[in-house]
Amino acid sequence: MSQTPPDGLPCYRLITGKDDAAFCRRIxxxxxxxxxxxxxxxxxxxxxxxxxxxxxxxxxxGGN
Incomplete structure (x- = not known):
């Protein structure tokens, strides 16, 4: 696995939203x-x- 996320995405993300199917799909x-x-x-x-x-x-x- 690559050391960095694809497409320039950040290593840490906090995903928020309405508790619905769209949120579950995002995760x-x-x-x-x-x-x-x-x-x-x-x-x-x-x-x-x-x-x-x-x-x-x-x-x-390689782990933490």
């Missing part, structure tokens, strides 16, 4: 690229929708 696409989940997801309610956040990290080649 799934990043996992398919090679990102790994980092920590637990967070959720809050904004009065209309549940909003979620999940951090992802690009794994370093």
């Amino acid at each position: 799934s696409e990043l996992l398919a690229l090679g990102y790994e989940l980092h920590g637990s997801p967070a959720a809050t309610f904004n009065g209309d929708h549940v909003i979620v956040a999940q951090a992802v990290l690009w794994p370093k080649a």
Whole structure:
């Protein structure tokens, strides 16, 4: 695996959004690229929708 993410993407990303299928697809696409989940997801309610956040990290080649 490359030491850097493809297409100039950052090594750390915090993905946020409405808790729906589109959010799950965004996370799934990043996992398919090679990102790994980092920590637990967070959720809050904004009065209309549940909003979620999940951090992802690009794994370093050769371990930490």
